[in-house]
Amino acid sequence: MEEFTELIKKFKIDVKRFEDEQKKLAKLVIEKDYMDFSEVRLVAGCDTSTIGKEVIGSIVVLSEDFEVIEEKFSLKRATFPYIPSFLAYRELPVLIDAFHKLENKPDVFFINGHGTLHPRGCGLASHFGIAVDAATIGIAKELLVGEVKDSKIFLNGKQKGYALITKEGSKPIYISVGNKIKLSSAVELTKKFIKQPHKLPEPLTLAHKYANKIKEELVR
Numbered sequence: 001m002e003e004f005t006e007l008i009k010k011f012k013i014d015v016k017r018f019e020d021e022q023k024k025l026a027k028l029v030i031e032k033d034y035m036d037f038s039e040v041r042l043v044a045g046c047d048t049s050t051i052g053k054e055v056i057g058s059i060v061v062l063s064e065d066f067e068v069i070e071e072k073f074s075l076k077r078a079t080f081p082y083i084p085s086f087l088a089y090r091e092l093p094v095l096i097d098a099f100h101k102l103e104n105k106p107d108v109f110f111i112n113g114h115g116t117l118h119p120r121g122c123g124l125a126s127h128f129g130i131a132v133d134a135a136t137i138g139i140a141k142e143l144l145v146g147e148v149k150d151s152k153i154f155l156n157g158k159q160k161g162y163a164l165i166t167k168e169g170s171k172p173i174y175i176s177v178g179n180k181i182k183l184s185s186a187v188e189l190t191k192k193f194i195k196q197p198h199k200l201p202e203p204l205t206l207a208h209k210y211a212n213k214i215k216e217e218l219v220r
Helices: 002-010 015-026 088-099 124-132 183-192 202-218
Strands: 042-051 054-063 068-077 108-112 136-140 147-149 152-155 158-164 173-179
Touching (some): 042 202, 088 124, 124 136, 124 173, 158 183
Antiparallel strands (some): 042 054, 136 173, 147 152, 152 158
């Protein structure tokens, strides 16, 4: 944590200000289904990559049959360092920019990051969902907070996430509500869009590959 303390000093980050903002935003999160998710037509995956001080934001939209409908990306200079639990302040601007380039509106977005399973109840998936008024699901490979009991993840006495093993021999992925969806629906959609042998839901797998493809093209 010492390295992050140095970054906070270097960038003169008012940590309490951002913590307070996240607590306020957490109250805006809707943990209910805004639609019947069994009728999902389009889903999207959102991921990022970096080139030096630049951040690439990628969004890939798929049909319910896993057909790629469109791919969009944006490139922005990072103005905030990588600090756990404050990922949105680094990656949200570039993802929103990529979102505004979409020609199709997905029913739900898978986000590479946490949603309400977060120290202040508002991770990147929730920030994004609130900002663009969309249903979002947080998918993370590491647990920030919470206690896992029989795959259910509890935070402050409430279930806020689900640990799902999607690939034999692999560690679980951690699912949480981003916005405008309930946890059980988020878990079912995640299961639906897993495609072996990939560990992550296919929209995220493809968004990750697309971000890396753009990165390779830009550094040539």
